[in-house]
Amino acid sequence: MRSIAALLVCGALAWLAAARAPAPTPPVDDVCPYCENDPERLAAAGLVSHGPIDLGPTGSAGVVASLPASQWVFLESEHLRWGMSVGSETVKTKDRERLAPELDALREHFPAIPEKVKKLDPWLRVHLMAYRGERLYERFQAILRVTDADFPETRQADGPYMGNGKYLGESDKFEVLIHASRKTHILYTQEHMGVGVTDSMRWHFQGSHKMFASIPAVDTDIRYDRYLWAHTAHNLAHLFLCAYKHFSYDPPTWLDEGLAHYVEQVVEPEFHTLDGDEGSLPRNEGTADWDKALRTLLRRKKLASFAELLRVDTFGELTQDQHVTCYGLARFLVEEHPAEFAAFVGAVKGQLNEEGYPDGSDLVGLQRAQLQELWGWAPRDLDAAFAAWLEAR
Ligand SMILES: [Zn+2]
Ligand SMILES: [Zn+2]
Structure with a gap:
C-alpha cells in the first residue's frame, strides 16, 4: 500500500501537470477550486x-x-x-x-x-x-x-x-x-x-x-x-x-427511528430530527439533552416499555417520550451489547421465507425470538436491563 506521503506527492505532481497544460476554459463555476x-x-x-x-x-x-x-x-x-x-x-x-x-x-x-x-x-x-x-x-x-x-x-x-x-x-x-x-x-x-x-x-x-x-x-x-x-x-x-x-420490507419502527436518533446524537448531541408520516423534519421540542430526558422519564416511570414499542407501526404514531426511549434503547444496545445487537439487526433485516425470499411477516415475533435467543430476555427483561443501565449512568 502506498503511504499517505506518496499519495500527496502524486497529487502534487498531477496538480503541477494540470497547471502546465493549456487548460480548456469551462465556466469558472464548473471547476472546483x-x-x-x-x-x-x-x-x-x-x-x-x-x-x-x-x-x-x-x-x-x-x-x-x-x-x-x-x-x-x-x-x-x-x-x-x-x-x-x-x-x-x-x-x-x-x-x-x-x-x-x-x-x-x-x-x-x-x-x-x-x-x-x-x-x-x-x-x-x-x-x-x-x-x-x-x-x-x-x-x-x-x-x-x-x-x-x-x-x-x-x-x-x-x-x-x-x-x-x-x-x-x-x-x-x-x-x-x-x-x-x-x-x-x-x-x-x-x-x-x-x-x-x-x-x-x-x-x-x-x-x-x-x-x-x-x-x-x-x-x-x-x-x-x-x-x-x-x-x-x-x-x-x-x-x-x-x-x-436489501430493502424488501420496512424495518421495525422503534429500531429504524432509534438508530437514526442515536447516529444523529453522536454527530450533534443536542439536535434532533423526528420522523412523522409526512416526511422527516428537525423538531427540537422539550429538553435538547436527550440523555437528561431519559433520566427524567426513568424517574417518572414514563419510559416506553419494549412491548409497547414493538406495537408501533408508523413514525407518526411515536410520541415524544417514545422517540426519546427509542434513542435510549438503541444507544444502550449499541454501546453495551454491540455483538448481540449486530446479530439482532442482521436477523431482523434478513428474514427469509421457506422458499428463500425476503419476508417481512411477523417481525414482532421474530424480535421476541431473537431477544430470547441472543440474550435470554423477554421484553420486560430488556426494560429492566435498560433501566439499570440508565440508573448507573
Ligand atoms: Zn473538488
Ligand atoms: Zn427518523
Missing part, C-alpha cells in the same frame, strides 16, 4: 467525480436541467453521491474548532484549502458532506459488524443472505439531493416520488435499487451547515438500515 475536478486527485481522496454523475433517475444533468438554482454542485464518493444547491456560509468563530479536524483531513488531499477557512463555499460544502458521508458509512458498518467484503455484487447461492448488492445489500450507491429552495425539493419529490412533500423525503428507487434522500435546507436551523449535517446523518442512518440486506 480545491481538486480542480482532477480525477487522480479525487481518486487519491477516495472520490470519483464532480459530475456529470448518476443521481436519481435523471443523473446530475437532469437535475441541473429541471431544477432551477443559482448553482448545483455534485460529488460522488465510494458509497455515496451528492447534489447540492446551497450557497456559501460564513464560518462562525464558535464553529472553527468543530470544523478543524474535518478541514484538516480534506486539506491532506487538497492543499488549496486555506489554513484559515473564512467561508464554506458550495464546493467546500459538498467536499465536507462527501467526507462526512463516508465516515458515517464506516461507523454504520462498524455497528452492523460488516465490511464491504460481506456484500457480494449479487445474491449468492451459498453463504449467508446479505441482500442483492455491494452497498449494504442494495446494488447502487446512496444518494442525497440537498436543495437551497423548498420549491425544487417539492418539484423533485412530485416528479420522482409521486408526492410533493414539504419536509425531507427518503425513497427507494426500485428499478435501480438505490436509496435516495431529498432534503430542503431552507429553515434557519438546517440551512446552517452544522445542523444540516446532523439532519442529513439522521436520514442517511435510515437509508443505511433500510438498505441493509
Whole structure:
C-alpha cells in the first residue's frame, strides 16, 4: 500500500501537470477550486467525480436541467453521491474548532484549502458532506459488524443472505439531493416520488435499487451547515438500515427511528430530527439533552416499555417520550451489547421465507425470538436491563 506521503506527492505532481497544460476554459463555476475536478486527485481522496454523475433517475444533468438554482454542485464518493444547491456560509468563530479536524483531513488531499477557512463555499460544502458521508458509512458498518467484503455484487447461492448488492445489500450507491429552495425539493419529490412533500423525503428507487434522500435546507436551523449535517446523518442512518440486506420490507419502527436518533446524537448531541408520516423534519421540542430526558422519564416511570414499542407501526404514531426511549434503547444496545445487537439487526433485516425470499411477516415475533435467543430476555427483561443501565449512568 502506498503511504499517505506518496499519495500527496502524486497529487502534487498531477496538480503541477494540470497547471502546465493549456487548460480548456469551462465556466469558472464548473471547476472546483480545491481538486480542480482532477480525477487522480479525487481518486487519491477516495472520490470519483464532480459530475456529470448518476443521481436519481435523471443523473446530475437532469437535475441541473429541471431544477432551477443559482448553482448545483455534485460529488460522488465510494458509497455515496451528492447534489447540492446551497450557497456559501460564513464560518462562525464558535464553529472553527468543530470544523478543524474535518478541514484538516480534506486539506491532506487538497492543499488549496486555506489554513484559515473564512467561508464554506458550495464546493467546500459538498467536499465536507462527501467526507462526512463516508465516515458515517464506516461507523454504520462498524455497528452492523460488516465490511464491504460481506456484500457480494449479487445474491449468492451459498453463504449467508446479505441482500442483492455491494452497498449494504442494495446494488447502487446512496444518494442525497440537498436543495437551497423548498420549491425544487417539492418539484423533485412530485416528479420522482409521486408526492410533493414539504419536509425531507427518503425513497427507494426500485428499478435501480438505490436509496435516495431529498432534503430542503431552507429553515434557519438546517440551512446552517452544522445542523444540516446532523439532519442529513439522521436520514442517511435510515437509508443505511433500510438498505441493509436489501430493502424488501420496512424495518421495525422503534429500531429504524432509534438508530437514526442515536447516529444523529453522536454527530450533534443536542439536535434532533423526528420522523412523522409526512416526511422527516428537525423538531427540537422539550429538553435538547436527550440523555437528561431519559433520566427524567426513568424517574417518572414514563419510559416506553419494549412491548409497547414493538406495537408501533408508523413514525407518526411515536410520541415524544417514545422517540426519546427509542434513542435510549438503541444507544444502550449499541454501546453495551454491540455483538448481540449486530446479530439482532442482521436477523431482523434478513428474514427469509421457506422458499428463500425476503419476508417481512411477523417481525414482532421474530424480535421476541431473537431477544430470547441472543440474550435470554423477554421484553420486560430488556426494560429492566435498560433501566439499570440508565440508573448507573
Ligand atoms: Zn473538488
Ligand atoms: Zn427518523
